[in-house]
Amino acid sequence: MSSDTVVVTGGAGFIGSHLVDRLLEHGFDVVVVDDFSSGSVANLEAATRFGSQLKVMRQDITDPTLVEVFENVSPRFVFHLAAQSDVRRSMADPVLDASVNILGSLNVIESSRRLGVERLVYAASGGTLYGEPSLASLPLKETAEHRPLSNYGVSKKAVLDYLTVYREVYGFAFVALALANVYGPRQDPHGESGVVSIFAGNLAAREHCVIYGDGEQTRDFVFVGDVVEAFLRAMNTGAGEVFNISSSTETSVNTLYWEMAKLYGAIEEPTYLPGRPGELRRSCLSNSKAREILSWQPSFALAEGLSKVIEWVGSKG
Numbered sequence: 001m002s003s004d005t006v007v008v009t010g011g012a013g014f015i016g017s018h019l020v021d022r023l024l025e026h027g028f029d030v031v032v033v034d035d036f037s038s039g040s041v042a043n044l045e046a047a048t049r050f051g052s053q054l055k056v057m058r059q060d061i062t063d064p065t066l067v068e069v070f071e072n073v074s075p076r077f078v079f080h081l082a083a084q085s086d087v088r089r090s091m092a093d094p095v096l097d098a099s100v101n102i103l104g105s106l107n108v109i110e111s112s113r114r115l116g117v118e119r120l121v122y123a124a125s126g127g128t129l130y131g132e133p134s135l136a137s138l139p140l141k142e143t144a145e146h147r148p149l150s151n152y153g154v155s156k157k158a159v160l161d162y163l164t165v166y167r168e169v170y171g172f173a174f175v176a177l178a179l180a181n182v183y184g185p186r187q188d189p190h191g192e193s194g195v196v197s198i199f200a201g202n203l204a205a206r207e208h209c210v211i212y213g214d215g216e217q218t219r220d221f222v223f224v225g226d227v228v229e230a231f232l233r234a235m236n237t238g239a240g241e242v243f244n245i246s247s248s249t250e251t252s253v254n255t256l257y258w259e260m261a262k263l264y265g266a267i268e269e270p271t272y273l274p275g276r277p278g279e280l281r282r283s284c285l286s287n288s289k290a291r292e293i294l295s296w297q298p299s300f301a302l303a304e305g306l307s308k309v310i311e312w313v314g315s316k317g
């Protein structure tokens with residue numbers, strides 16, 4: 001492969017596959033490293049038109065042979081998105097979560113260091129990193145204390161700590177993007193912010209939507225196309241830093257529901273069930289650091305991004 005080869009771990013997943021599409025369009029040779037545990041071949045369908053520019057490796061990031069894969073392709077950049085990305089699963093099976101998200105990530109980081117990769121860009125989790133914020137601290141900046149309240153949040157945070165050690169000890173160049181609640185086409189309803197795809201699926205099928213709690217809990221929804229743009233910008237600037245990638249806007253689950261219901265022409269009230277333990281009440285991340293240093297800003301308004309999801313759900317039939 002060429003000197004402009006990049007590895008995308010988790011490239012068959014929701015966010016990773018959109019990143020793969022954009023990297024191919026930019027002329028990179030892309031190697032997808034994915035075990036297809038939650039990703040799918042369908043997510044890579046659009047990318048196959050790039051022929052030999054795309055290489056797909058069915059590979060578990062926890063496997064010691066990962067370094068050989070890296071040796072074979074000599075990547076210039078590594079985008080590390082492979083993860084066990086389901087918060088509830090991390091509570092049901094914390095050992096699996098830690099195995100993939102901590103040990104697997106360490107395997108990716110160590111393989112990248114050994115191969116002299118120019119930069120690793122990591123998909124951190126802004127939605128779980130900071131825990132429940134005080135009202136006065138919203139929108140949360142990157143300097144806020146890291147107090148995850150789920151096993152998933154802990155495992156994703158641990159990687160930031162390892163990256164910091166690698167930066168200090170080896171001068172390893174990384175950028176960590178602390179992603180808010182990402183939504184968009186190809187999203188699996190079981191992921192971190194599956195609420196958009198769950199509502200879309202139900203509304204499209206004219207089925208009832210369920211809201212856990214009173215629906216006034218807030219989230220910070222950022223469109224996948226904007227997130228991919230942040231990954232691209234992180235290739236050239238911001239080394240050694242963590243950036244929130246977010247809309248910096250709080251949207252309640254009730255507001256989200258009615259925005260989507262309107263787009264589907266639905267007028268039914270959702271069903272309210274008791275709130276789920278461990279869910280954050282408020283979530284909103286400041287994106288001012290990304291604006292300043294990465295020259296990044298979200299360009300999709302919520303209604304625009306939701307229309308794209310609805311279009312995608314419709315195209316699946």
Ligand SMILES: NC(=O)c1ccc[n+]([C@@H]2O[C@H](COP(=O)([O-])OP(=O)(O)OC[C@H]3O[C@@H](n4cnc5c(N)ncnc54)[C@H](O)[C@@H]3O)[C@@H](O)[C@H]2O)c1
Binds near residue numbers: 010011033035059080
């Ligand atoms: N979706 C969000 O809102 C969000 C928010 C914050 C952070 N993130 C992070 O962004 C990244 C991508 O998330 P996503 O929503 O696209 O999730 P996803 O589940 O769609 O993608 C994860 C990918 O990793 C692959 N994978 C899982 N275990 C693996 C293993 N052991 N070896 C190789 N591949 C493996 C899966 O098959 C999948 O393709 C994850 O690291 C996630 O923690 C996502």
